[in-house]
Amino acid sequence: MRIETKKKESKRSLKGKNHKLAQVEEQLKVLSGGDFADGSLPTFKDKIEEMGEYPLRPTNIEIMQVNLGYMCNLVCKHCHVDAGPDRREIMGREYMQIILDIMEKTDIHTLDLTGGAPEMNPDFRWFVTEAKKVGVKDIIVRSNLTIILANKKYYDLPEFFAENNVHVISSLPYYNKAKTDRQRGEGVFSDSIKALKMLNAVGYGMPDSGLKLDLVYNPSGAFLPGNQEQLQADFKRELKRLFDIEFHELFTITNLPISRFLDYLIASENYDDYMETLVQAFNPTAAMNVMCRNTISVDYDGYMYDCDFNQMLAMKVAAPKSQHIKDFDMEALNRRPIFIHQHCYGCTAGAGSSCQGAVT
Numbered sequence: 001m002r003i004e005t006k007k008k009e010s011k012r013s014l015k016g017k018n019h020k021l022a023q024v025e026e027q028l029k030v031l032s033g034g035d036f037a038d039g040s041l042p043t044f045k046d047k048i049e050e051m052g053e054y055p056l057r058p059t060n061i062e063i064m065q066v067n068l069g070y071m072c073n074l075v076c077k078h079c080h081v082d083a084g085p086d087r088r089e090i091m092g093r094e095y096m097q098i099i100l101d102i103m104e105k106t107d108i109h110t111l112d113l114t115g116g117a118p119e120m121n122p123d124f125r126w127f128v129t130e131a132k133k134v135g136v137k138d139i140i141v142r143s144n145l146t147i148i149l150a151n152k153k154y155y156d157l158p159e160f161f162a163e164n165n166v167h168v169i170s171s172l173p174y175y176n177k178a179k180t181d182r183q184r185g186e187g188v189f190s191d192s193i194k195a196l197k198m199l200n201a202v203g204y205g206m207p208d209s210g211l212k213l214d215l216v217y218n219p220s221g222a223f224l225p226g227n228q229e230q231l232q233a234d235f236k237r238e239l240k241r242l243f244d245i246e247f248h249e250l251f252t253i254t255n256l257p258i259s260r261f262l263d264y265l266i267a268s269e270n271y272d273d274y275m276e277t278l279v280q281a282f283n284p285t286a287a288m289n290v291m292c293r294n295t296i297s298v299d300y301d302g303y304m305y306d307c308d309f310n311q312m313l314a315m316k317v318a319a320p321k322s323q324h325i326k327d328f329d330m331e332a333l334n335r336r337p338i339f340i341h342q343h344c345y346g347c348t349a350g351a352g353s354s355c356q357g358a359v360t
Contacts, residue, residue, distance in 0.1 A: 011075050013084035014260060021263050022082065024314045030262065031342040034272060041279050044344045051284055055337030056293070061330065063295040065112040065308060065355065066091070066099060068124060070300070072116040073150045076184045078218060080312055082259045083116040090120075091300040096127045098325045099298065100134050106330055109137040112295075112355065114308065117147045119154060132164050140167045142216075142355075145195040146188055162202045167212040169251070169355075170196070173220055175238040183220045196245045205247040213246075216357075218253040222270035224281060224350050225252035228358040251357025254278075256309050256346035278345035286352025289359035292338050298325060306338045308355070309346075315339045
């Protein structure tokens with residue numbers, strides 16, 4: 001009985017458990033306190049001011065990253081979105097159409113679809129095909145891979161992706177079962193390998209193929225990712241040797257101290273050490289190349305944020321008259337100051353971290 005209860009609990013989001021860290025205010029309280037409150041560690045604002053770059057501002061908006069909803073078939077331990085099967089927030093077609101209209105009229109060239117599992121949104125396929133029609137140059141789908149095998153209605157996703165020349169970016173914490181399942185759930189590694197083989201079968205990730213298949217690696221614990229180039233070589237070698245799987249690039253992403261990863265850091269008593277690690281690894285060059293400078297993040301309800309992480313902390317863009325896609329104003333958004341907080345250290349540590357991997 002206890003085992004069954006534990007399994008059910010592991011399938012629930014922080015929000016579903018009514019966990020205090022499901023509240024943005026609680027997360028910000030943690031991030032503002034401790035060594036930052038007493039001055040033992042410099043705040044992220046202090047660091048940016050030292051560089052003479054405060055407030056941090058955009059370069060130019062090139063990417064529209066759209067969160068199609070927090071619904072997901074997985075409940076990964078590191079998930080900063082707190083996604084899961086018990087989340088029901090999804091974007092409707094009305095807002096998708098507004099986004100398409102914006103992209104058709106502007107120079108924003110990339111539509112980056114994320115979630116949760118973006119494929120679970122009932123209008124996902126409509127959105128992708130319409131984006132193709134209006135001439136969006138690069139359509140990215142951030143897939144957890146296992147969704148392809150979650151239900152027979154998803155089995156043909158590899159073919160759908162190929163027909164629409166979708167750039168697939170897939171999460172794969174490691175090339176072995178133990179590490180992957182520990183982070184993402186029992187059976188995830190096996191299903192991920194099957195899904196990758198299905199993608200390879202339609203041409204994704206193959207040498208000289210135009211069907212782009214990239215993988216994402218993020219650490220399973222309270223440490224920074226290793227060298228992206230070396231990890232890519234390791235993944236390519238081992239996935240080919242063990243499973244005859246091909247892919248194009250590997251992106252390394254640092255886990256940011258928010259939501260479920262913040263919960264893990266606190267529960268494992270690693271929070272203070274992890275924040276100190278991030279601060280000590282601060283890289284000014286990475287700070288100048290952070291993704292919030294050329295990306296706008298949109299939530300399922302149409303509100304805009306500097307990045308996906310700020311979205312999860314409810315920090316809307318600092319453009320009061322253009323915070324919702326209904327009021328999209330490119331000029332105002334390109335002039336806005338970018339909201340920053342202590343979690344931003346995660347994107348500027350070491351080689352830096354973005355949704356496209358290392359930035360230096």
